[in-house]
Amino acid sequence: MSPSPSLLPMILSGGAGTRLWPLSREAAPKPFMPLPDGETLLAKTAARAFALRDVDAVITITNRDYYFHTKDTYAAMTGATSAQAIYVLEPFGRNTAPAVAVGALCAIARGFGEHVLLVMPADHLIRDQRAFAAAVDRAAALAATGALVTFGITPTHPETGFGYIECGELLVSDEGHAPPAYRARRFVEKPQLAVAREYLTQGHYAWNSGMFAFTPNAIIAAFARHAPGVLAAARPIAQALGSAASIQMLEIDAASFAAVPDISIDYAIMERAAEAGEVAVVRGAFDWSDVGSWQAVAALTIADDDGNHGQGERVAIATRGTYVHAADRVVATVGVENLVIVDTPDAVLIAHRDHLQRVKDVVGELKARGHDAYKLHRTVSRPWGAYTVLEEAPGFKIKRIEVRPGASLSLQLHHRRSEHWVIVRGVARVTNGDREFDVHPNESTYIPVETRHRLENRASEPLVIIEVQCGDYLGEDDIVRFEDKYGRTPA
Amino acid sequence: MSPSPSLLPMILSGGAGTRLWPLSREAAPKPFMPLPDGETLLAKTAARAFALRDVDAVITITNRDYYFHTKDTYAAMTGATSAQAIYVLEPFGRNTAPAVAVGALCAIARGFGEHVLLVMPADHLIRDQRAFAAAVDRAAALAATGALVTFGITPTHPETGFGYIECGELLVSDEGHAPPAYRARRFVEKPQLAVAREYLTQGHYAWNSGMFAFTPNAIIAAFARHAPGVLAAARPIAQALGSAASIQMLEIDAASFAAVPDISIDYAIMERAAEAGEVAVVRGAFDWSDVGSWQAVAALTIADDDGNHGQGERVAIATRGTYVHAADRVVATVGVENLVIVDTPDAVLIAHRDHLQRVKDVVGELKARGHDAYKLHRTVSRPWGAYTVLEEAPGFKIKRIEVRPGASLSLQLHHRRSEHWVIVRGVARVTNGDREFDVHPNESTYIPVETRHRLENRASEPLVIIEVQCGDYLGEDDIVRFEDKYGRTPA
Numbered sequence: 001m002s003p004s005p006s007l008l009p010m011i012l013s014g015g016a017g018t019r020l021w022p023l024s025r026e027a028a029p030k031p032f033m034p035l036p037d038g039e040t041l042l043a044k045t046a047a048r049a050f051a052l053r054d055v056d057a058v059i060t061i062t063n064r065d066y067y068f069h070t071k072d073t074y075a076a077m078t079g080a081t082s083a084q085a086i087y088v089l090e091p092f093g094r095n096t097a098p099a100v101a102v103g104a105l106c107a108i109a110r111g112f113g114e115h116v117l118l119v120m121p122a123d124h125l126i127r128d129q130r131a132f133a134a135a136v137d138r139a140a141a142l143a144a145t146g147a148l149v150t151f152g153i154t155p156t157h158p159e160t161g162f163g164y165i166e167c168g169e170l171l172v173s174d175e176g177h178a179p180p181a182y183r184a185r186r187f188v189e190k191p192q193l194a195v196a197r198e199y200l201t202q203g204h205y206a207w208n209s210g211m212f213a214f215t216p217n218a219i220i221a222a223f224a225r226h227a228p229g230v231l232a233a234a235r236p237i238a239q240a241l242g243s244a245a246s247i248q249m250l251e252i253d254a255a256s257f258a259a260v261p262d263i264s265i266d267y268a269i270m271e272r273a274a275e276a277g278e279v280a281v282v283r284g285a286f287d288w289s290d291v292g293s294w295q296a297v298a299a300l301t302i303a304d305d306d307g308n309h310g311q312g313e314r315v316a317i318a319t320r321g322t323y324v325h326a327a328d329r330v331v332a333t334v335g336v337e338n339l340v341i342v343d344t345p346d347a348v349l350i351a352h353r354d355h356l357q358r359v360k361d362v363v364g365e366l367k368a369r370g371h372d373a374y375k376l377h378r379t380v381s382r383p384w385g386a387y388t389v390l391e392e393a394p395g396f397k398i399k400r401i402e403v404r405p406g407a408s409l410s411l412q413l414h415h416r417r418s419e420h421w422v423i424v425r426g427v428a429r430v431t432n433g434d435r436e437f438d439v440h441p442n443e444s445t446y447i448p449v450e451t452r453h454r455l456e457n458r459a460s461e462p463l464v465i466i467e468v469q470c471g472d473y474l475g476e477d478d479i480v481r482f483e484d485k486y487g488r489t490p491a
Numbered sequence: 492m493s494p495s496p497s498l499l500p501m502i503l504s505g506g507a508g509t510r511l512w513p514l515s516r517e518a519a520p521k522p523f524m525p526l527p528d529g530e531t532l533l534a535k536t537a538a539r540a541f542a543l544r545d546v547d548a549v550i551t552i553t554n555r556d557y558y559f560h561t562k563d564t565y566a567a568m569t570g571a572t573s574a575q576a577i578y579v580l581e582p583f584g585r586n587t588a589p590a591v592a593v594g595a596l597c598a599i600a601r602g603f604g605e606h607v608l609l610v611m612p613a614d615h616l617i618r619d620q621r622a623f624a625a626a627v628d629r630a631a632a633l634a635a636t637g638a639l640v641t642f643g644i645t646p647t648h649p650e651t652g653f654g655y656i657e658c659g660e661l662l663v664s665d666e667g668h669a670p671p672a673y674r675a676r677r678f679v680e681k682p683q684l685a686v687a688r689e690y691l692t693q694g695h696y697a698w699n700s701g702m703f704a705f706t707p708n709a710i711i712a713a714f715a716r717h718a719p720g721v722l723a724a725a726r727p728i729a730q731a732l733g734s735a736a737s738i739q740m741l742e743i744d745a746a747s748f749a750a751v752p753d754i755s756i757d758y759a760i761m762e763r764a765a766e767a768g769e770v771a772v773v774r775g776a777f778d779w780s781d782v783g784s785w786q787a788v789a790a791l792t793i794a795d796d797d798g799n800h801g802q803g804e805r806v807a808i809a810t811r812g813t814y815v816h817a818a819d820r821v822v823a824t825v826g827v828e829n830l831v832i833v834d835t836p837d838a839v840l841i842a843h844r845d846h847l848q849r850v851k852d853v854v855g856e857l858k859a860r861g862h863d864a865y866k867l868h869r870t871v872s873r874p875w876g877a878y879t880v881l882e883e884a885p886g887f888k889i890k891r892i893e894v895r896p897g898a899s900l901s902l903q904l905h906h907r908r909s910e911h912w913v914i915v916r917g918v919a920r921v922t923n924g925d926r927e928f929d930v931h932p933n934e935s936t937y938i939p940v941e942t943r944h945r946l947e948n949r950a951s952e953p954l955v956i957i958e959v960q961c962g963d964y965l966g967e968d969d970i971v972r973f974e975d976k977y978g979r980t981p982a
Contacts, residue, residue: 022823313862317852330838330864332513332853335846339827343839347821350841355826361808362823371804373821390881391891395932396915398889398957400882418933420913422959424887441886442909442961446935466889468913468957470933 004137005144006056008115008216009049010103013042013062013070013122014093018360019293022347023325026375030291031122032069036301036311036325041291043073045122050083051129052118052136057084059107061099062122064089064251068383068486084248088241091254097230097268098260101223102252104216105238112216116140119212119265124290125300131286134177139213139282142171142181148222148273149213150184152206152281153288158196161292161357163208163266164188165274165281174285184279187271206283210290212265213282219269222278227268233260293356294340294349298323312343321353345378383486384409385462397474401455403428403463408456410484417471417478419447421455426463429456452482495628496635497547499606499707500540501594504533504553504561504613505584509851510784513838514816517866521782522613523560527792527802527816532782534564536613541574542620543609543627548575550598552590553613555580555742559874559977575739579732582745588721588759589751592714593743595707596729603707607631610703610756615781616791622777625668630704630773633662633672639713639764640704641675643697643772644779649687652783652848654699654757655679656765656772665776675770678762697774701781703756704773710760713769718759724751784847785831789814803834812844836869874977875900876953888965892946894919894954899947901975908962908969910938912946917954920947943973 017030024033031042049058062070067089074085088103096119104117118136126132139149152165167182174180187208191199199205214222223231237257241250261268273279289296301323303309308316312326320337331343340356342349351359366374379388384407390398403409403426411431421428421444428439431454432447439445447453449471457463471478481489508521515524522533540549553561558580565576579594587610595608609627617623630640643656658673665671678699682690690696705713714722728748732741752759764770780787792814794800799807803817811828822834831847833840842850857865870879875898881889894900894917902922912919912935919930922945923938930936938944940962948954962969972980 022821315853315856317849317856318846329836330513330857330862332838332840332842332850332857334840334842334849334853336830336841336843339841341841345820347823348834348839349823349825350827350830350832351823351825352827355809358808358825359823362806362825365806365808366821366823371821390889393915396955396957398881398891420911420935422911422961424884424959424961444911444935444937444959464887466887466959468915468959470913470915 004054005140005215006054006115007052007118007136007140008057008059008107008112009052009055009118009120010059010061010100010107011042011045011049011120011122012096012099013045013060013066014090016363017123018363019357020291020297021359021363022342022344022349022373025373025377027065028069028377028381029066032066032073035125035291035297040073041123041125042070043077044125045120046074047077048126048129048132049118049120050077052133055083057086057112059086059088059103060122061088061090061103063093064091067249069381086247087249089249089251091252091257094257094260095262096265097227097263098234098257100212100219100265101227101230101234101260102237102241104219104223105234106241106250107216108220109238109242114144114215114217116143116213117216117219121210121290124209124211124288125296126286126288128286131177131179131284135179135282135284135286136213138172138178138181139280142280142282143213143215143218146215146218147280148218148270148278149181149280149282150270151209151211151213152184152283153209154283154285155196155200155205155207158193158200159207160190160193160196162290163190164196164199164205165208167204167206167281167283171280179283179285181280181282183277184270184274184281186274187266206281207288208266209284209288212270222269222273225276226272227261227263230261230263230268294323294342294351294359295353295356298340310341347373382409383407383488392474395470395472397469399467399469401465401467403455403457403465405457405460405462408485409454410486410488411452411454411482413450413452413480413482414471414478415450415480416473417469418449419453420468420470421445421447422466422468424464424466426457426461427459428463428465429458430454431456454483495545496631496706497545497606498543498609498627498631499548499550499598499603500543500546500609500611501550501552501591501598502533502536502540502611502613503587503590504536504551504557505581507854508614509854510848511782511788512850512854513833513835513840513864516864516868518556519560519868519872520557523557523564526616526782526788531564532614532616533561534568535616536611537565538568539617539620539623540609540611541568543624546574548577548601548603550577550579550594551613552579552581552594554584555582558740560872563872577738578740580740580742582743582748585748585751586753587756588718588754589725589748591710591756592721592725592751593728593732595710595714596725597732597741598707599711600729600733605635605706605708607634607704608707608710612701612781615700615702615779616787617777617779619777622668622670622775626670626773626775626777627704629663629669629672630771633771633773634704634706634709637706637709638771639709639761639769640672640771640773641761642700642702642704643774644700645774645776646687646691646696646698649684649691650698651681651684651687653781654681655687655690655696656699658695658697658772658774662771670774670776672771672773674768675761675765675772677765678757697772698779699757700775700779703761713760713764716767717763718752718754721752721754721759785814785833785842785850786844786847789831801832838864874898874979883965886961886963888960890958890960892956892958894946894948894956896948896951896953899976900945901972901977901979902943902945903970903972904941904943905962905969906941906971907964908960909940910944911959911961912936912938913957913959915955915957917948917952918950919954919956920949921945922947945974
């Protein structure tokens, strides 16, 4: 085998994950959802990417609203890496083909045209890093020859929720940990159960994992052949990103992005390329899950003798086969079976295991009602930390505000509310009108209406304050920002 | 018929109501639990008692911990009454016979020996006041002749959760709204289903409602005949209460009360008296429920076409026959049926309708674990109002405190915590060290450790403050009380 080519992982991080409500929300979707072990899928995916050999840079394509959250996730990862993180930020979701086209063009512009681009969705779970790395090595070697490579997973059951790839002639045999590779004959969409059963019996069908490997040059050539419209719309975007001020944070312009067809890489390229015999399948021998429903999350915890599992303070009386995610409250079950119960500070889900696909209908219903619980958690992430609304009532609102070391809220004022700040942990540097001073735990300060103010944490410990807002209008939009470290001041 | 005797309703308010967890808690049991219409069973029972004709006084026998809450409930009742409320406070629960004996002796001591004592458990629901009043009239007339009268309810289904009374010879026929009365032949305990079905078919069995009518003189004579031990132990208690300082609030001494046998009025008196032919049954024609389980609560709301009912923010997808009590969070159900779901700020119950009797096992389990959720709600009632813990973490605790007009917390100090008070509604009269001053909405004050302080509401509107406590120890027991309107200062 030829020396291994360098890898350029490209993490695609998006997707609402509405079937994982209420832990997954529009503003904190599936990649950011903590799994039962406390780690998010994004952190796991990034760890997988950075741990591969010969990785100089990792490109992450995500929504611009998730930029700070994503950067924080990477910063919190254990095991430092020298690889560079590059962010391509989308103004809105536009499916996978535009993301891959823009990402590949940017890679070429940076001189990575013959690296192997490894496309990794951010919401997949793979636990066997060694088998994964072996499959990536196999795929990279094939991709270096110009092939478009997909990762197929050997089915363990007749799953109707995934697409399949029919494997044709053997290209490379398996060898030690290295899995075999085949020519992909065709891609097939999610099958009916009878068909899925047949695929499982026949043995030469694999689940389409949604992961790919190819050189930027090869995939751009494939776009030129099979989806020239996507490529034509992607080129000016990549060109604009090439001349952006930052080389690490590339923000796609909304108007240009809207001009790119909304289409998946499977439809735009892979299906047609497979017909043309251009696609190889590496048949991975690793466990793989797209964590597509609560069933998949529940499977990550070990059940007791009654088939009950979960986390948090649970009381189970005459209960069987039930998964309970309890956060800070007691969840008691009596005489029930085969339920999934997910408790969060502002919403609780009770679903039967056989109907977990319909959890997304709850999100649709909440959206239709204009209820925030489809979108926001009670704790809201901000570039500088997070806030949690503890109580809201006519005339007042109470928040717990946490500010990270070195972080700072914008210099701002409010027209219609005053704020009482009580510092309960850390040291606050406060700007209050013309004065600037430190406030320590068990001290407080008062910010009148129409007064410029700023909250900063210049210490090395987290800062926690309790804010009591008083006023006749307490909406988040009553804010005038004067200076902001995170570019949130009006132009 | 002879002129109607005067009535002396005696409300027995106790009982944990563990089958109604998590809305019913040890510190806020079933009589205090709001029903779907927002009113409590205690309020409904008191309204029923005060609305009867010829009522000069109402005796309430309850635990001393519920005294202020009970008094507040009566004070909040619509429709003023001139009847006097007398409270007999138990140090702990001791079943119904001791309560009735002590209550009857007190009534005799007050000169009510020939009034008709109407024993009413505080956790029953009766919606037809007119039919109830007619039955009470019938019972009072019989009681005035010296009979011990029970209220039997005509069964509507073969209930196995109630005791039954077998009716013998007809004593008085029904007449207009007035129901018939029979001699009680015997009391039978909760039957098996087959037996309950037979009772329903035979037609001369009635549910034992737990309500009674008799003169104090008659029931004390019956105690002397059938339960002299109870009477002997009750006499010194009644004597002590007769010489108490207050004539409205009579607190039973714990040591004396422990000497009274723990036995129900049914076992101690009624069963034996029925054998002796001394008991009459008024067969009430009113609807009656002891609201003994979530099934009974659910039955109070109207179901939609899918059999779903409840209150609060609910999303029901592919859901049938399910009752949801949602408080301040969204409760979403997917693909479930025949569940009862009760959501509270610190606990959520998911139970199958066929297993609602086992909800009490959850309480047992929580108690065994030492978890507070069996006992306390997140909002705790106090003589002066209520407080709610919004958040608690090492070093700080946040409470919303509501003080009723005219009420006042004790003059107190804390050794280990400081308090920041932000007034968000009403006007606070604050004592802070040597100073006394008013604090208005959007103003704050700071109470250092070891500083005497007091919070009062001298206005006519409710006062709401947000209290942020800071300190290394934040237990409720770090309090030194100097003056207290509610007798909570150490002797």
